[in-house]
Amino acid sequence: MAQVDPGFWAGKRVLLTGHTGFKGAWAAIWLSRMGAKVTGLALDPDQEPSLFDLAGVSDVVDSRIADLRDPAAVEAVLGETRFDLVLHLAAQPIVRTAIEDPVGTFATNIMGTAHLLQALRAQPALQAVLVVTSDKVYANAETGRAFAEGDALGGKDPYSASKAAAEIVTASFARSYFDKAGVPVATARGGNVIGGGDFSRDRLVADIVRAARGQEQVVLRHPEATRPWQHVLDCVAGYLVHAQALATRPDAPRQLNFGPRAGGPEVTVGELATLGCEALGAQPWRHEPDPNSLEARSLAIDATLARQALGFESRLDAPDAVALTMDWYRRQADGEDARSLCVEQIEGYVARP
Template structure:
């Protein structure tokens, strides 16, 4: 198939694009290569993709509606994965405009371009952060998600609402996938796992927020990608729900958790990194940061109903693969 991947030079976009290319699809990758974090890592990912047959790239910012429209028209994609976004909970407090422009305006621009070239399935990357102040675990897609705790979460919830409206108005089959703490090789430098690895390698203390009591539903990147590829063939159809579905009553639109459903204590996660790196961490224990939540856990019943069991990489195996990449890439 012809597949458009926005954010193709990003962490998840890179892994997804590699998987799609390996399956023989033609991938039209789009990325702005912004400087939110070291663009060298993005260019490394991009270079690896451009060595593959069937990859076409456009360096385009989602806020450039004209250039975006031209690229979408040329791609004529049957499936669209919209992963491009300004990520990060804490940075959204410091620089809110970049989130509004990229995650809200950029998503609206993409949807308007897709209205002219309707895909068979649009898959929008959302986040578990939209569950915000919910205290009931695990998070189910049918739970209310009206209390975001960060601007990042609010912009992603806005993106879901925009996708629903276009799905209703233009009959675009759309799935909003809510990611749960994805980790693995080529991860973003602003994510905890890479910060921990750098600190351990340098013998520096690790900042541990929430007094070390936080839990996250960590999801290894290849497991997530396998699920996303399987979801391609599961475009929502109005009036045809499965058990426990979040299918909209007025649009071919579905919300879907992508996580393992097995939360891991932050201290256990750190201990796994220590084992893989053969080093003991010095901990700088700190209070919760604004916008953070204590725990996350995905209800995976709907995911299993759609595609079967999610591939599950054991934590120590996933951390081991990450550390092997970290040592090779950074030479530590």
Template sequence: MSSKARCFITGITGMVGSHLVDFLLENTDWEIYGLLRWRSPLDNIYHLLPRINARDRIHLIYGDLRDSLSMDSAVREAKPDFVFHLAAQSFPKTSFESPIETYDTNVEGTERLLAALRKHAPQAIIHVCASSEVFGRVPKEKLPIDEECTFHPASPYAISKVGTDLIGRYYGEAYDMTVMTTRMFTHTGPRRGDVFAESTFAKQIAMIEAGLIPAVVKTGNLDSLRTWADVRDAVRGYYMLVTINPIKGAYYNIGGSYTCSVKDMLDTLISMSPKANQISVEIDPERLRPIDADLQVPDTRKFKAVTGWEPTIPFEQTMRDLLDYWRDRIKQGGRFLTR
């Protein structure tokens, strides 16, 4: 790749965006432009702030997917060769309370971004991140889920990601732009937001170990089946997507190789704690969704055939690294919501 290659990452301060920056700094010489809102927390890129301050390959651009003018300005500034559209209102449970914000950010925001790219960087190779949640409630006989499985979204978030997916494919087909969409299945690891099941479990266990809360882990639905991937494998896959045989309008399922229930995942985390024998589990009704996508097992052969990508980080390492991340956060002190 040219040393002058430039990439634009929306959602640079998120779990995935921050890990993608780490990967690109180590494996490319690209200039990295990251979109964030002025009020976005910087925790996930805290370790990068010296390089950001020095303008050492990382440049922050303030904007908002809900503002067309800021999208136009951001794309003009970034002048990207590669785009990773990761930003979203990404929490399914919140989308039930805030559906309009979710649709505006995820559906119309994607339209605003792609319209700006069509205008200012039509040559860019673009990754639009949809979600496995588009498939929603899938009957067992259709497992594993391939790319042609019918969409049956089970939340406003999932509905918004159907729109994200279709807009990305539309731009690829209608405007001859190299836009590819991915339906990434469950992916996690250090820096995962505490509103997501495995991260809130790890956080609660770390707080129990530190004596901050009683030895009870509060949960939502434990029966859902998930295939787990590590976020560090995911971002390597995203890099391979845009650099190995990019195909206009293509769409791919990506996911890990280890499948288990949310309960089994929780049991794994608890088993890693020295206080495992003291910890009990309690269902919290406030953590239950009105409807759940309960079978999320991907068929990833199409993506692997095109790129050669394979997940390499074992499930147990992902869970241990997530738990250690929360242990470190809590050792640093401060106060934490028990969510």
């Protein structure tokens, strides 16, 4: 099976957008451990506490606080350094926030991506660009069928629409500019990610952790909903392996799904919440329906192409992912250092057969 290659990343100049976010912080720590020279570009953390602050991510990357919605600010950061590889993770990632502020979400997820790609056109040493979108980019008719890369894009809520539009923007820049320059530009569509250090609003695991620490009940809107749950290390590993392939293989796919292993158990929101509450000793969750919710009840993605084209497959099933996640939160609450916990789990993941 394909592995993240430390030798590939050692010494690489990497632009990582979204390094102040949950997945971005894990990616920054992993890349820095492999010897990559990482420049982060993002807004200040939007959660309190944040993994970025708890793990001291600014100590291991060149952290630049800038707004992707401001093209001049983006160009100023990119004009200072030549980059070999770009991982674009920065986004407004919360579905309910997008419903409350659709225009702001479109500005970040669509125009922010366009501003970044436009500025990257002036980079002379680029080897590859990977734009991270979402499993929610597909037109979802709620049939329960797992979506494959060739399925139609869509989005009935603002977040999903913004990510589908980012796919189209990325493909247009690739065909119009980067293909001609010999720079592969691709998108990665990750599943619902869980892991230690996520304290975002309206994220299931973060809600469970807050409820447990406050000795309260977590409230679920759609306990029957299914999602392609994936540990953050599986997802970030997929991104890194995809970027490696883009930089070294002309046949690397330009769109890839990253999700749970094929044939793994389908886990509902309620089932995952039960596992999490039990692991943290929290009160059982309760159901409060939201009749106005636009969130999909059924969502699954087919990660077969990642296995066939890259030899990459997730290593952790949902129960293992929950156990690893809750172990991180328990130990961090008991006073262990957040970055050390991340490094320990990264090293343990790499060592898994």
